[in-house]
Amino acid sequence: MKHLLSTEDLSLANAIRILDTAEEMAAVGDREVKKLPALRGRTVVNLFFEDSTRTRISFEAAAKRLSADVINFAAKGSSVSKGESLKDTAQTLAAMGADAVVIRHWASGAPHRLAATDWIDAAVINAGDGTHEHPTQALLDAFTMRRHWSQLAGSASTGADLKGMRVAIAGDVLHSRVARSNVWLLRTLGAEITLVAPPTLLPIGVEHWPCKVSYDMDDTLAQGVDAVMMLRVQGERMNASFFPSTREYSRRWGFDDNRLRALDSLGLKDTIIMHPGPMNRGLEISSAAADSPRSTVLAQVRNGVSVRMATLYLLLSGDTREPAATAGAARNHSTKESN
């Protein structure tokens, strides 16, 4: 694994490997010295062409906990606003010796472009591209669900998958890269996924996705669900009338106080409520739901650092200087005796 671009082509073994490594990384947060020397001397560039708070800070914290040097690059106030192309920006970063580029871009596919060309020879991590994918968000969601799911089963989470877990992903699926990444990853991990959204906020071709589709939130809850993931209504991408009013949206598809009570009356005492953030309180999720003991919003943020540490570690710690021709041979080469 050289890059992390999408969860669609992430194998089950690699997904479990990232989640298991994240489990070890999580323990570092509880230590006296919250730092590991694993990536000393490596440089991680946060290349953000789009606004972000938690993802950028999370990647920064993850890289710093592994002792990497972090360079933050925001398109606003940079040469990009003078018209510099992605190619020139990438080549500039390559000349500065970046070992990994964490890229968020408004254009779907920008990270693939960076990884597929010879503009830069660094590991590329997709931190959200347009309406395409946001793999580390899906991994941290899966990590949060896996901890919950194995705690319910009374077993260790290491090595486990999500077989049999019923997950509802609700809201603005059309614009959501989080939903796309989650659908692919959770399918790989064996969860049963239902998308809940108004028909106008579902993408064309959703019937070919490996999940069920519902237009009715209450119906989905009544059928039983182990995790409800609310998606943010993306006001900045709402350039058409997708629903009549915010009031109607929150009534029909939001997680409001009535639905929070409904979980109790339906006997779903272990169902968790997830949100990738930032939340529109009162629109897709009510304050009572966001602050209830069922909410995993803050756990997701905490787990985000662990998952990103695992990703950076797995992509950057090995011998990255090998020529591409022998990469396959190096993978088969068994690890040296660790005497």
Add this chain to the structure above:
Amino acid sequence: MTSVTNAPVPARVVLNQADIDRALTRIAHEILEANKGSKDLVLLGIPRRGYPLAVRLAHKIAAADATVDATAIVGQLDVTMFRDDLSHQPTRPPYPTQLPRTGIDNKVVVLIDDVLYSGRTIRAALDAIIDLGRPRIVRLAVLIDRGHRELPIRADHVGKNLPTSSAEKVRVRLEETDTAADGSVVNEVVIEGGA
């Protein structure tokens, strides 16, 4: 020297199950003797095979000293993140680090590993320990010392000193971590390769 062949040298067993058990029993008593009892003792095994050895040693120490609870003094210390060869090898996934409930501050920590070779694993372990707390004393116990040190590190307790050539491989197989090709239980130390 009469003949030199290039045929692979068959693996030869240097310690069998009974030998390993006797060596561990002696090390357990040496640890107690050096520490003048079991006070403040913590055994930290280095994954993978150091940890099962630490568990076995803890039980032997508990058998010799009734005041000791074997499970309360043993832990696992992963050193992957602290290795100096991380960037020269394929990526290694980390193992869990689990400390005994008492922690390691002001304790007598005995690091346990299967084979002492270059000393680099132990160097990494010393760094890992410093990030976790401040023990009063750190000691080192290994099942095999095969020489060829690259750092100024030595073991306090050694199961067997095994002179080897660096072309040879020393393999420790324990029933907790390994199974033989035919699926049977193994507890042995073998030398492979070399000439």
